[in-house]
Amino acid sequence: xQDGVSIDIRDYSLWYGKFQAxxxxxxxxxxxxxxxxIGPSGCGKTTLLRSFNRIxxxxxxxxxxxxxxxxxxxxxxxxxxVAALRKxxxxxxxxxxxxxxxxxxNVVFGMKSHLPQAxxxxxxxxxxxxxxxxxxxxxxxxxxxxxxxxxxLTLEQQQKLCIARLLPLKPDIILMDxxxxxxxxxxxxxxxxxxxxxxxxxxxxxxxxxxxQARRASDECIFMLMGEIIEHTPTLDxxxxxxxxxxxxxxxxxxx
Amino acid sequence: xxxxxxxxxxxxELNKEKRARRAKWSTLTVTVALLIPVALILTLIxxxxxxxxxxxYLTGDVSRSGAAGGIWxxxxxxxxxxxxxxxxxxxxxxxxxxxxxxxxxxxAFTRAIMIAVTSLAGVPxxxxxxxxxxxxxxxxxMPKGLLTAAMTLSVMTLPVxxxxxxxxxxxxxxxxxxxxxxxxxxRWQTIRTIVLPNSFGGILTGxxxxxxxxxxxxxxxxxxxxxxxxRIAPAGPERLMPYGLNDxxxxxxxxxNLISKDIPGMPEQMKFGSxxxxxxxxxxxxxxxxxxxxxxxxxxxx
Numbered sequence: 001x002q003d004g005v006s007i008d009i010r011d012y013s014l015w016y017g018k019f020q021a022x023x024x025x026x027x028x029x030x031x032x033x034x035x036x037x038i039g040p041s042g043c044g045k046t047t048l049l050r051s052f053n054r055i056x057x058x059x060x061x062x063x064x065x066x067x068x069x070x071x072x073x074x075x076x077x078x079x080x081x082v083a084a085l086r087k088x089x090x091x092x093x094x095x096x097x098x099x100x101x102x103x104x105x106n107v108v109f110g111m112k113s114h115l116p117q118a119x120x121x122x123x124x125x126x127x128x129x130x131x132x133x134x135x136x137x138x139x140x141x142x143x144x145x146x147x148x149x150x151x152x153l154t155l156e157q158q159q160k161l162c163i164a165r166l167l168p169l170k171p172d173i174i175l176m177d178x179x180x181x182x183x184x185x186x187x188x189x190x191x192x193x194x195x196x197x198x199x200x201x202x203x204x205x206x207x208x209x210x211x212x213q214a215r216r217a218s219d220e221c222i223f224m225l226m227g228e229i230i231e232h233t234p235t236l237d238x239x240x241x242x243x244x245x246x247x248x249x250x251x252x253x254x255x256x
Numbered sequence: 257x258x259x260x261x262x263x264x265x266x267x268x269e270l271n272k273e274k275r276a277r278r279a280k281w282s283t284l285t286v287t288v289a290l291l292i293p294v295a296l297i298l299t300l301i302x303x304x305x306x307x308x309x310x311x312x313y314l315t316g317d318v319s320r321s322g323a324a325g326g327i328w329x330x331x332x333x334x335x336x337x338x339x340x341x342x343x344x345x346x347x348x349x350x351x352x353x354x355x356x357x358x359x360x361x362x363x364a365f366t367r368a369i370m371i372a373v374t375s376l377a378g379v380p381x382x383x384x385x386x387x388x389x390x391x392x393x394x395x396x397x398m399p400k401g402l403l404t405a406a407m408t409l410s411v412m413t414l415p416v417x418x419x420x421x422x423x424x425x426x427x428x429x430x431x432x433x434x435x436x437x438x439x440x441x442x443r444w445q446t447i448r449t450i451v452l453p454n455s456f457g458g459i460l461t462g463x464x465x466x467x468x469x470x471x472x473x474x475x476x477x478x479x480x481x482x483x484x485x486x487r488i489a490p491a492g493p494e495r496l497m498p499y500g501l502n503d504x505x506x507x508x509x510x511x512x513n514l515i516s517k518d519i520p521g522m523p524e525q526m527k528f529g530s531x532x533x534x535x536x537x538x539x540x541x542x543x544x545x546x547x548x549x550x551x552x553x554x555x556x557x558x
Binding site: 070071072073075077079080081083084085088113114115116 | 260261262263264266269272273
């Protein structure tokens with residue numbers, strides 16, 4: 001695997017029952033940048049995103065073929081523990097989904113499921129909560145009410161918290177499935193700022209319906225259509241000089 | 257490219273998987289254990305009832321206080337009692353459930369109604385029996401008999417129907433209602449064409465529970481005209497409809513109660529025989545309704 005590649009996808013196909021949602025796609029997603037998956041509804045972008053930490057499998061009737069290599073290992077192999085995989089590859093969902101427990105407990109939830117009690121004394125947890133919340137710039141607003149229920153926060157704060165709770169596990173990759181679609185304009189702006197901050201440390205893959213957001217917030221774009229990858233180029237190239245006529249038509253908003 | 261696996265579970269995570277498996281097995285064990293008493297009860301009753309069972313037992317008259325003959329009279333009594341109870345309680349309960357869920361504003365009055373319904377559900381059946389006696393017989397001057405017994409059972413089972421109707425209605429997604437209103441449908445039109453047909457399965461669950469309770473209860477009917485023995489016409493239409501609305505009647509639950517405790521020297525197979533018939537009747541109705549519900553649910557696509 002080349003250096004600088006974070007996710008290496010080779011001839012990857014996925015079926016929901018008999019319906020083939022991904023038709024042998026290949027791509028290399030680079031480390032330390034933001035890659036957007038764009039394309040019309042039903043093109044398979046969310047399915048591809050969800051494959052990167054195998055969260056699709058819960059639905060039972062999913063079958064796959066091909067390779068997705070992360071950290072030098074095909075994550076579809078049978079000796080991969082999905083719990084260990086999801087520790088390294090975290091996910092942020094479309095609607096903020098903080099757990100209905102305290103803010104503090106939300107942030108340490110991942111540590112509690114991955115580390116034995118002896119390795120997470122109170123001081124370690126406290127420290128992890130503070131640095132995670134600082135990183136998403138929630139610390140100053142929330143530090144005096146860490147035992148409040150997380151579901152009482154505003155949607156923007158909830159979504160930031162959902163990002164923050166991945167951080168104590170030190171993931172390599174953060175997947176985001178339309179992370180801003182439930183937020184208002186100012187919330188979107190601050191989440192995008194946060195994502196840009198985070199790419200120094202993490203590889204970020206984001207699904208978005210919002211062309212303007214893909215253009216503003218990402219470094220590379222992957223355009224998908226009917227379960228195939230049509231084009232994968234730096235964002236600016238894709239918007240200024242699309243290679244494929246279907247890409248051009250989509251970006252111009254002629255279908256969508 | 258290294259061949260080492262970066263996604264090996266830590267020993268803590270392996271431990272956790274072990275605990276997860278244990279949790280799965282213990283929930284499974286408890287669920288299976290639940291079946292054991294059911295299976296034991298059914299087998300025991302079926303074995304002990306076996307010598308008594310025959311077509312003649314089902315269709316024969318009760319004789320020698322239940323020590324001989326069959327159970328035709330009580331069987332018919334339970335059938336008509338349950339049917340009558342359903343005919344009274346289903347329309348009232350479903351309409352009340354529709355009002356409470358679809359129309360009633362959230363105010364003190366509605367909450368008072370709901371508290372009343374919940375309290376009604378908690379009243380012991382013997383108290384319902386006394387209520388029926390006081391209200392229908394003593395105050396309204398109605399005769400003890402099939403109708404007043406069914407009315408008493410209806411009061412008792414009303415909360416079941418109301419509650420299950422409400423739950424069934426609330427399982428119909430709100431956006432169907434909005435779509436209807438948006439196309440100019442009135443509230444009633446929406447309820448009649450979309451909401452009710454799609455909550456039929458849930459409402460049916462309530463009806464099943466009512467059947468099971470109405471057929472099984474003894475206390476409310478034993479003050480209300482259920483008797484030990486009546487002469488049943490040997491043939492003709494009166495064999496199939498032995499009781500008038502105001503007549504006293506026999507019923508399986510009451511029959512079982514009396515022959516089990518009041519008649520000395522009762523052969524065991526006669527007691528277990530009527531227990532088995534009552535049980536089978538209820539299980540059969542439940543099974544039938546579950547089948548209907550399953551078919552309806554398969555049609556749903558949301």
